[in-house]
Amino acid sequence: MHAMTTHDRQTTPVRWQMQFSPVRKCVPLARALVSKTLASRGYGQEDIDRVALVCGELSANAVQHGGRRGHLFEVRLTVDGPRCLVEVSDASRTPPRSTKAWEDDEGGRGLLLVDSLSEEAGHHDRYPLGKTVWARLILGSPSEESVCTS
Numbered sequence: 001m002h003a004m005t006t007h008d009r010q011t012t013p014v015r016w017q018m019q020f021s022p023v024r025k026c027v028p029l030a031r032a033l034v035s036k037t038l039a040s041r042g043y044g045q046e047d048i049d050r051v052a053l054v055c056g057e058l059s060a061n062a063v064q065h066g067g068r069r070g071h072l073f074e075v076r077l078t079v080d081g082p083r084c085l086v087e088v089s090d091a092s093r094t095p096p097r098s099t100k101a102w103e104d105d106e107g108g109r110g111l112l113l114v115d116s117l118s119e120e121a122g123h124h125d126r127y128p129l130g131k132t133v134w135a136r137l138i139l140g141s142p143s144e145e146s147v148c149t150s
Helices: 026-040 045-066 110-117
Strands: 014-020 073-080 083-090 120-125 131-138
Touching: 014 026, 026 045, 026 073, 045 073, 045 083, 045 110, 045 131, 110 120, 110 131
Parallel strands: none
Antiparallel strands: 014 073, 073 083, 083 131, 120 131
16 A cells, blocks of 8 residues: 555646637736646646746747637646646647757747657647647646645
8 A cells, every 4th residue: 555645635637728819928828827727736836837838838839830810729738646738739730840949049949848848749630620739747746735725
């Protein structure tokens, strides 16, 4: 028999999703809402920061490379025990690809960053339109003391 951990006691997965206009100012909003969702469940700041960074990078890519007029992008967060899945869907079927960024380039490192922060990452077509880019992360146990009960 093993000692019961917080993950063992947490039986209800966290599920959150929201759609956003494909404009740059929505990226920090998506990050903030994902952070707030995890904080309300008692996850530590380091885990929150990692998930928010992944969410921000995938959302920025959705806006820059997948945004189409009249189509929203969607962010979904599913946390079940230590497993956290971040999914960002957009209206483009073009698969994500890493690019070679030079030292003075301002962009081009987002997918490398996502890969380094996550256990695994990938993408799949989304029907009827677009694609979903996802990353799976492993989180520490949430703190019972900081869990909001409202």
